[in-house]
Amino acid sequence: MKPRHFISLLDLSGDELRQLINRAITLKHIRDHDYQPLKGQVLGMIFEKSSTRTRVSFETGMAHFGGHAVFLSPRDTQLGRGEPISDSAKVISRMVDCVMLRTHEHETVTKFAENSRVPVINGLTDKEHPCQLLADMQTYFEHRGDIAGKTVAWIGDGNNMCHSYIHAAMILGFTLNIASPVGYLPNSDIVALAASHVHFFDNSISAAKGADLVVTDVWASMGQETEQKLREVAFKDYQVTAQVMAAAKPDALFMHCLPAHRGEEVSAEVIDGSHSVVFDEAENRLHAQKALLELLLCGNAKISLLND
Numbered sequence: 147m148k149p150r151h152f153i154s155l156l157d158l159s160g161d162e163l164r165q166l167i168n169r170a171i172t173l174k175h176i177r178d179h180d181y182q183p184l185k186g187q188v189l190g191m192i193f194e195k196s197s198t199r200t201r202v203s204f205e206t207g208m209a210h211f212g213g214h215a216v217f218l219s220p221r222d223t224q225l226g227r228g229e230p231i232s233d234s235a236k237v238i239s240r241m242v243d244c245v246m247l248r249t250h251e252h253e254t255v256t257k258f259a260e261n262s263r264v265p266v267i268n269g270l271t272d273k274e275h276p277c278q279l280l281a282d283m284q285t286y287f288e289h290r291g292d293i294a295g296k297t298v299a300w301i302g303d304g305n306n307m308c309h310s311y312i313h314a315a316m317i318l319g320f321t322l323n324i325a326s327p328v329g330y331l332p333n334s335d336i337v338a339l340a341a342s343h344v345h346f347f348d349n350s351i352s353a354a355k356g357a358d359l360v361v362t363d364v365w366a367s368m369g370q371e372t373e374q375k376l377r378e379v380a381f382k383d384y385q386v387t388a389q390v391m392a393a394a395k396p397d398a399l400f401m402h403c404l405p406a407h408r409g410e411e412v413s414a415e416v417i418d419g420s421h422s423v424v425f426d427e428a429e430n431r432l433h434a435q436k437a438l439l440e441l442l443l444c445g446n447a448k449i450s451l452l453n454d
């Protein structure tokens with residue numbers, strides 16, 4: 147039987163995502179380290195790019211569940227010396243029980259999955275960051291309840307995070323208002339799929355108007371470091387400031403996947419202020435991904451049993 151992968155948020159239905167969020171909230175509260183459904187199992191973690199949250203949350207989640215995580219860097223494995231990704235996938239997936247990859251090209255993850263005997267998780271690519279959306283949506287549900295019918299404002303780069311927000315809008319049924327500078331809009335194919343869930347605005351305040359949640363991300367993502375100066379100019383009017391938050395609903399939340407650059411995409415006043423839930427959001431990477439590992443490695447049936 148083919149393994150179930152998590153490469154895109156669209157790999158889950160709305161019902162499955164809601165169930166996973168509920169399960170993550172339960173796991174957060176029970177904190178039962180005697181519950182070890184992945185005892186003896188191993189997660190391989192391949193990082194082509196840096197990470198704090200993704201690495202620590204997956205490694206800790208596996209330890210909580212009685213399993214183990216192996217960190218693999220292209221710098222000191224054959225992955226960085228040209229071994230074909232298909233061969234690497236065939237070899238690694240004969241030894242471990244699940245593989246998480248953070249890569250530049252999205253196709254590296256899809257190709258790995260095509261050749262893997264075990265579930266593959268996208269830990270961020272240039273195109274999508276679905277694990278972050280599990281945590282963001284858990285955080286919204288915890289603070290405000292279901293996000294269906296709500297309005298989310300995305301301010302800034304039409305990047306991997308923005309793409310995963312578009313997917314979340316589609317499957318959970320919210321409206322996504324996007325304000326991005328010309329030349330930095332999200333991928334048109336992804337936007338086309340989302341149809342009426344996505345609306346574009348030419349400035350941050352209009353996009354944030356009446357929003358329940360305001361979200362941003364760095365102006366230059368990993369791999370775009372040489373564009374930093376150019377992007378500082380292009381994005382100068384796209385900082386989430388107190389003025390932008392004032393256009394949103396009075397109880398609007400502010401999220402950022404982190405790491406953040408205060409004074410660039412967000413003012414210190416906003417990220418360190420009363421609307422911000424960025425540290426709940428970061429913590430929820432752990433709980434949401436534990437629920438994801440359970441889903442992929444133990445299956446739906448076991449999860450619904452545990453939720454009863």
Ligand code: CP
Nearest residue numbers: 197198199200403404
């Ligand atoms: N948000 C996020 O993915 O953080 P890391 O890059 O630290 O993993």
Ligand code: NVA
Nearest residue numbers: 305363367368403404
């Ligand atoms: N868009 C950012 C997200 C970091 C978690 C990047 O890709 O670098």
